Amino acid sequence: MTKPSATDSPEHSGAFRAFIAQKGLRATRQRMAVFEAAKSISGHYTAEDLLRKARALDRTVSRATIYRALPLLVGSGTVREVDVGRDHKYYLAEAGGNAFQAQLVCEGCDTIVEVDAPFMEWYGKAVAAKHGMRPISQKLQVTALCERCQKRRAPRP
Amino acid sequence: MTKPSATDSPEHSGAFRAFIAQKGLRATRQRMAVFEAAKSISGHYTAEDLLRKARALDRTVSRATIYRALPLLVGSGTVREVDVGRDHKYYLAEAGGNAFQAQLVCEGCDTIVEVDAPFMEWYGKAVAAKHGMRPISQKLQVTALCERCQKRRAPRP
DNA sequence: GTAAGTGCAAAACCTTTGCACGTCG
DNA sequence: CGACGTGCAAAGGTTTTGCACTTAC
Numbered sequence: 001m002t003k004p005s006a007t008d009s010p011e012h013s014g015a016f017r018a019f020i021a022q023k024g025l026r027a028t029r030q031r032m033a034v035f036e037a038a039k040s041i042s043g044h045y046t047a048e049d050l051l052r053k054a055r056a057l058d059r060t061v062s063r064a065t066i067y068r069a070l071p072l073l074v075g076s077g078t079v080r081e082v083d084v085g086r087d088h089k090y091y092l093a094e095a096g097g098n099a100f101q102a103q104l105v106c107e108g109c110d111t112i113v114e115v116d117a118p119f120m121e122w123y124g125k126a127v128a129a130k131h132g133m134r135p136i137s138q139k140l141q142v143t144a145l146c147e148r149c150q151k152r153r154a155p156r157p
Numbered sequence: 158m159t160k161p162s163a164t165d166s167p168e169h170s171g172a173f174r175a176f177i178a179q180k181g182l183r184a185t186r187q188r189m190a191v192f193e194a195a196k197s198i199s200g201h202y203t204a205e206d207l208l209r210k211a212r213a214l215d216r217t218v219s220r221a222t223i224y225r226a227l228p229l230l231v232g233s234g235t236v237r238e239v240d241v242g243r244d245h246k247y248y249l250a251e252a253g254g255n256a257f258q259a260q261l262v263c264e265g266c267d268t269i270v271e272v273d274a275p276f277m278e279w280y281g282k283a284v285a286a287k288h289g290m291r292p293i294s295q296k297l298q299v300t301a302l303c304e305r306c307q308k309r310r311a312p313r314p
Numbered sequence: 315g316t317a318a319g320t321g322c323a324a325a326a327c328c329t330t331t332g333c334a335c336g337t338c339g
Numbered sequence: 340c341g342a343c344g345t346g347c348a349a350a351g352g353t354t355t356t357g358c359a360c361t362t363a364c
Contacts (some may be wrong), residue, residue: 026363027200028319047354062321067354083242088353115284124299127272128261133301136264140297142281144290183338185344204328219346224329245328 012039019076033058034069044112059083084112084141102140106156108149169196176233190215191226195236201247223313234261241298259297265306272299 016035017027037053045053047066053155054061070091073079084105090112102117117140124138173192175182194210202210204223211218227248230236239247241262247269257278261270274297281295 026318028363052334060321064322064355065320068319080324085240085242102284104285104290106290107293115288117280117284119280120297123274123277124297127259127274128299128301131261131270131272132302132304133261133263134307136300136302138297138299140277140281140295140302142285142295143293144285144288145293146242147289181343183343185338187345217346221330221347222345225344 016023016047016073016076016078020072030058030061030065031069031072032059034066035073035078037049038073038091041093044082044092046088046090048088050091054077057063082112086110099136104142104144106146106149108145108152111146173230173233173235177229182229187211187215187218187222188226188229190218191223192230192235195230196249196250198250201239201249203245203247204247207248239269240296241269257295260300261299261301263303263306263308264300265302268303 013032013035020027021032021115034050034054036057037050041049047063047070050065050070051061051066054066060067070079070081073091074081079092080092080094082092082103084090084103092114099116100118100121101114102120104113104115105111106113120138125135128135170189172193177184177188191193191207191211193214194207195220197278198206198210198211207227208218208220208223211223227236227238230248231238234251237249237251239249239258239260241247256273257275258271259274259277261272262268263270278295282292285292
């Protein structure tokens, strides 16, 4: 049943290798381990999660290397950074389609749901333009309670 | 020319006094100084800014008191918290009209512009409902470059 | 060979918290 | 008086950084 997963396809690192080469950087063992780890995690994860995964591939990966590699992963489009104002940032493997996405965050369990919201992109650009500003990025975040958390916690008397 | 400002009207603290009394808390000298300071600052400010202003009114106000008072100011509707993912949070005296506002943030100088975006509120609620979640709050943030920063920094070769 | 990269540990940074003392009601 | 509030300073927790050693190219 398990059809060949894309996770272990070595050629997937091509774009990333090209990105770092073009910047005059080096494809070190640790860097590539972080890259592979980042691609292998599904859903949102923290820097600490990534460290664990990367260490499973290469024991020598340190926390500093994770934090130094993350901007490269983001810059190369491998990973997206998701900051929902929690104590730590989240990261997410970038899907193929680059549709603009909003984040639905459950206040009870911190679960994050990515939601396509193409209209937001248009709206954000319009707002920036109206103020004479050149738009760079936009972010819509909806805090809510998921079904499970609605039942678990009474909304307070 | 200077028409009587609302800043020094003592009765403006009424709502805040009622809020803390209703919670069984006390209207201490320091707490009220922080309140007055918060109302006197126009535009966005940090906790540190607030500390300076409050100390100008009452030298005994400490940083801890600022951080302990801020949730009360927010809870009473005196102040709005604005978190745009920078190193520190910003605060803003709550205006009368409670229209939903988006934040336009200049990436170059960190200036924040509040923009009315009532449609966003509706949109956020709809997104949450579509996923069976009960909406609590939403936040739209547009990162951009203001005119001055567009000229100052070349977009990098 | 040499400049970039790495691990380690300490630093940085805003914010929170423990404690003993003050003070509002 | 007694609980709530305060100042001080130290702790917290993620991310960054300085330094000497490695390593990719």
